[in-house]
Amino acid sequence: MNLLIILLMTTAFFLTRVTNMRTAVGIFLAQSVMIALASIIIGFETGEVHYYLAGLLTVVIKVAFIPYILFKIVKRLKNERETNSLLSPNLSSLAAAGTTVLAYGFIDQALPGVISRDALAAAIALVLIGLQIIMIRRQAVLQIVGLNIMENGLYLLGLSVTNGLPLILELGIFFDMLVAVAVLGILTYRLKISYASTDTTLLRKLKG
């Protein structure tokens, strides 16, 4: 389990440095696989059936469906690269590191001595790193990946609290995610058609 958390954090840090969209989606896919694994491991440890179900849903939606959509979009977006991010890759990695420290500090303050300290801290760090990625990156696809990373963080948070979230809540979150990614995918494509680019800073023009 700890290994999975370390891997999750590593992939998240890796993502802060990636500018190629295909790689970013690949990393997200890898992360989703880890999350699904974590879900199944916990299910194995506790013997609760709904963890298996949740893991299965993760595989279907986050490992298969969402990456499929994203890959399809990326394939259509030729000549799109992340340039001129708000922060350089080094700085954004540094910000992610700061965030991780903040997350640990928060967990130690709020829940001192909790068993799943690492998992909770990693979950919060993932949420914040996802938010950072959305903020720093200009490319729409990378922002979608950031959103998914956030969702992975939330899911991890749900796993690491005692007994996990009720299945109905997780189902709701999955459905939310599915719709969000579908809509965002369509919007990204429209953006490409309208502005000939998926650089979201162009949306500034919409301001009255």
Place this chain on the structure above:
Amino acid sequence: MNAETLYFNSLLAMCLGALFAVLFRKNDRMANYIAHCMAIVGSISAVLCAIFVFKDGGVSLSLFEWGRVGLVTARLDPLAAFFLLLVGVIGALASLYAIGYCREFYGKRLWLMAAFFNAFLLTMILVFSVSHVVAFLLAWELMTIFSFALVIHKWEDATVRRAGYIYMVMTHVGTAFIVAAFLVLATAVGSLDFEALGHANLTDPMASIVFLLALIGFGTKAGMIPVHVWLPLAHPAAPSHVSALMSGVMIKSAVYGLSRFLLEFLGVGQAWWGELILVLAIVSCVLGVLYALMENDIKKLLAYSSVENVGIIFLGMGAGVVFMAKGLPLPAALAWGAAWLHTLNHAVFKSLLFLGAGAVVQKTHTNDIEKLGGLIKKMPRTAVAFLVGSAAISALPVLNGFVSEWLTFQALFQLQRAFASIFGKVMGAVLIALLGLTGALAAGCFVKAFGITFLGKARSEKAEAAGEVSPIMSMSMLVLAALCVVIGIFPQTILPIINYVLPVYWGAETAVLFDYQSLGLVVNTGVADGVMGVPAVIGLVLLGLATAVLLSRLSGKSHEQVGDTWTCGIDPTPHMQYTATGFSKPIRTAFMSILQPERHKVVSADTNSYYGRRLEYHLSIRYFLHDKLYRPLNSGIIRGAKFIRRLQSGHLQLYIGYVLAVTVVALIWSSR
């Protein structure tokens, strides 16, 4: 028959009126007659209800139980009944007038106007009767909204839309203050019923805050300077019978609200409350009448004159508050009585003037008195009614305006007893002088309004083509004019009603305050009593006139010849007459520092310089309150909004950054 039945009867009639107007929206004639007749029925019920309350004493009616808000009651006490009388009398006559006036609106959404008119009357009755904070605020807000709907009836016109917008903004700002005042009171008491609010016993800073909130809130509705700006815009925009109701009755809802606050909810207040009201009131009087005098739009002129009259009413109330604070119940009763009487009188003559103006505007299709003239020959009945109204509003004796303004003067004379310091005494005298100035300027203003409109020769073809209005319209105007005369000559017809209201607040000794006999009226306050003997004076004047006529008859035959005015041999043309702008010129010059007139004259140079030069002449005055108060406020708000708008950069990453920042702050906050 009792007050309760009549009250519900009145509400029902107006509901039905609104309903029928909607049902008959395809048939304008039916909608007009049925809706306005129902309004008349409802208004007369309201009058009778008020009379029953005066006769049998107040009643409290439980209307309905409203969940957690509590039991909503309507309390018909003498104060409420007095204002119901106001709605009833003016409502009935305005509705009668509307039957004739609204023919102009056939095919122009008449049904909508008639429905809103009924609803407007209904909500005014509710405002004056409900005795529950939430219900009152609801009725107050509905009254604003229905009157707004009536103001913007001709919404195709951009100026009308703008007037409606300003009206809406101003009254809503005012309502916010009223809501705040009520909430402070209600939380202190823990009840939403008006009866309970009287036991608030607020300590001083809180009571003063409530007073200030109420004064700003109700002052906005009343059109007190400096929050009067909606009045001169909304009154001209509304149809005339609606302006009559708005100016005659609706702005008096502020007087009602302030009476409730100052007499019941706040108890005996601080002297400086009254002094503040006095200062604002006298400023409203003087500025209101000055702006009225400068105005050439007849309905705007009347609107500014409403500002002036609200000032006179507030003078009475302010003096009353001072007397109460100084422990002088009889002068306080006199001052409040004067304020209420002027409220009633102003309602009568101002609605008369608005109805008259409406008749003129309907027949000539212009508001600009520079284009009118000579209407006395074409519209004699309207002219008589308007003349009576003008004389009444100028506070000329034998008319009702004189009675209440005289009583206000009497109350102000008593101020010398209330103020101990020499500064206070001087200021009290200055108030009296300024009120005198106001009366004189008002007379000038209405000489202009009547003279330019009705006398002389027609200044445009529209005025030339005018004719008398329908009998139904002139009848309602003449009834109002008759009321002016009756109240003026026999104030004892109306003072008993005031005498029903006064003892509620100042005990039984106020019964001797007004001593009215058949020949005159005596005010007993212990010191410096006043006597007014209008009937006696009239008798003497009539006697003198009769003698003069007799003598002239005896002295021989008089010789009479009718002809044009002699103008050095040229045919007199309308352009030779005094213009409205010219008439007000001396005043403009005298009050230059306040009015700051700006002249703009253009002489076209292309014609022969010795004969027939074309002149263009524009004159405008500056409203220093707009320049000094509203414009800075306006630009301040816009600047603030622009500053805040920097948050909305349109930069997607920045928005996410806000979310991130908030999340981090929330995390840190929660783990503290």
